[in-house]
Amino acid sequence: MGIEDLRAHVADELARTRRRSAVLTDSVDDEDLVRQHSPLMSPLVWDLAHVGSQEELWLVRDVGGAEAIRPDIDDLYDAFKHARKDRPELPLLGPEEAREYVGTVRDKVFDLLDRTPLEGRRLVDGAFAFGMIVQHEQQHDETMLATHQLRRGAPVLTDEAPPRAADADSLPAEVLVRGGTFVMGTSTEPWALDNERPAHEVHVDDFWIDTTPVTNGDYQRFMADGGYDRPELWSADGWAHRLHAKLRAPRFWEHDGQRWLRRRFGHVEPVPADEPVVHVSFHEAQAYANWIGKRLPTEQEWEKAARHDPRTGRSLRYPWGDGDPGPEHANLGQRHLRPAPRGAYPEGEAPCGARQLIGDVWEWTSTDFLPYPGFSAFPYREYSEVFFGPDYKVLRGGSFGTDPAACRGTFRNWDYPIRRQIFSGFRCARTPRPEELG
Numbered sequence: 001m002g003i004e005d006l007r008a009h010v011a012d013e014l015a016r017t018r019r020r021s022a023v024l025t026d027s028v029d030d031e032d033l034v035r036q037h038s039p040l041m042s043p044l045v046w047d048l049a050h051v052g053s054q055e056e057l058w059l060v061r062d063v064g065g066a067e068a069i070r071p072d073i074d075d076l077y078d079a080f081k082h083a084r085k086d087r088p089e090l091p092l093l094g095p096e097e098a099r100e101y102v103g104t105v106r107d108k109v110f111d112l113l114d115r116t117p118l119e120g121r122r123l124v125d126g127a128f129a130f131g132m133i134v135q136h137e138q139q140h141d142e143t144m145l146a147t148h149q150l151r152r153g154a155p156v157l158t159d160e161a162p163p164r165a166a167d168a169d170s171l172p173a174e175v176l177v178r179g180g181t182f183v184m185g186t187s188t189e190p191w192a193l194d195n196e197r198p199a200h201e202v203h204v205d206d207f208w209i210d211t212t213p214v215t216n217g218d219y220q221r222f223m224a225d226g227g228y229d230r231p232e233l234w235s236a237d238g239w240a241h242r243l244h245a246k247l248r249a250p251r252f253w254e255h256d257g258q259r260w261l262r263r264r265f266g267h268v269e270p271v272p273a274d275e276p277v278v279h280v281s282f283h284e285a286q287a288y289a290n291w292i293g294k295r296l297p298t299e300q301e302w303e304k305a306a307r308h309d310p311r312t313g314r315s316l317r318y319p320w321g322d323g324d325p326g327p328e329h330a331n332l333g334q335r336h337l338r339p340a341p342r343g344a345y346p347e348g349e350a351p352c353g354a355r356q357l358i359g360d361v362w363e364w365t366s367t368d369f370l371p372y373p374g375f376s377a378f379p380y381r382e383y384s385e386v387f388f389g390p391d392y393k394v395l396r397g398g399s400f401g402t403d404p405a406a407c408r409g410t411f412r413n414w415d416y417p418i419r420r421q422i423f424s425g426f427r428c429a430r431t432p433r434p435e436e437l438g
């Protein structure tokens with residue numbers, strides 16, 4: 001892409017992203033914007049001004065070298081200084097002020113986009129800092145969508161039902177991925193974040209992986225078989241959490257005496273059996289995998305299934321190839337506010353035959369969030385490095401709430417194993433028996 005095309009692309013991405021942020025914050029009234037809908041989340045008005053604050057810090061001040069617009073609010077919107085539960089007590093900008101602030105910042109950013117050389121300095125090469133800010137806002141759009149899911153009251157967001165695949169019933173339950181090395185991570189994707197880098201060779205043994213994520217119907221069989229009452233299926237930490245939090249079903253499910261219902265952005269509806277299960281924790285995913293005699297995939301296995309093309313030996317950008325995600329490939333970008341039914345998006349299929357690796361639900365892996373060999377923090381330690389360690393599990397693939405700009409075959413998400421307000425699901429894997437390999 002030439003420099004002028006790159007500038008036009010950045011401008012489009014910034015504008016498109018802001019339209020989504022506006023939908024998420026204009027669809028509720030001011031009282032709703034400043035309220036805390038769950039101690040796990042910030043008030044929506046915090047997310048909005050925080051997006052502007054990060055954009056001011058990185059683009060206006062650092063890349064643009066311009067004077068600060070609102071240095072007085074830096075501290076309020078520093079995610080490391082105030083826990084989410086404490087944010088409503090801060091003297092935050094009100095809804096009108098927050099909208100005006102993000103608009104002022106954005107005007108300055110469009111000015112500087114026209115005159116900033118997009119090369120010669122690592123922060124601006126390939127428009128990296130702009131891409132980082134687009135992804136940051138998109139990540140907050142997904143967080144704000146999770147806040148909408150936690151909010152009580154009538155529906156305010158609209159969506160249409162996702163597509164269904166004609167061949168869903170004939171798909172195999174699992175596909176075999178042959179052992180060998182593949183290239184994991186990336187050194188070339190211009191907007192990849194530090195934790196996705198660098199590209200490096202990894203050996204993975206033969207494994208089977210589920211063709212699609214585990215569905216609500218599958219998960220209800222685990223529940224009906226006493227899955228929540230059998231400690232032997234759970235890890236020690238998982239069982240302790242299951243008891244403490246009194247878990248008995250995915251979050252947002254309730255039983256009406258006859259059947260399971262779910263609350264989805266204000267709609268209460270029967271749980272659809274053929275959709276991937278969502279709003280489950282790592283511990284629940286692991287207990288299910290034990291129940292069915294499988295395990296969660298490692299992060300390495302997940303990425304090999306998603307990217308390795310055995311015909312060429314190359315790692316693809318996405319399961320379907322190197323082209324950017326389109327609506328025919330994956331359920332991304334908040335077009336559909338639910339996962340697509342099992343087997344959807346045949347055009348998004350990976351070379352191994354697995355589907356729905358990108359979009360629909362974030363997939364828990366069994367792997368702790370750790371740096372790749374050769375990792376170096378960029379542009380700041382707080383993006384990834386401070387989170388590395390055994391406290392966080394890696395999730396892969398993005399959800400229906402994730403924007404294409406914030407999701408690649410190499411993209412890594414991480415969270416605590418107890419979390420389930422996020423759009424999290426899973427698929428299982430297993431090691432083949434010798435007679436299966438032939």
Ligand SMILES: [Fe+2]
Pocket residue numbers: 050054079136140
């Ligand atoms: Fe943030």
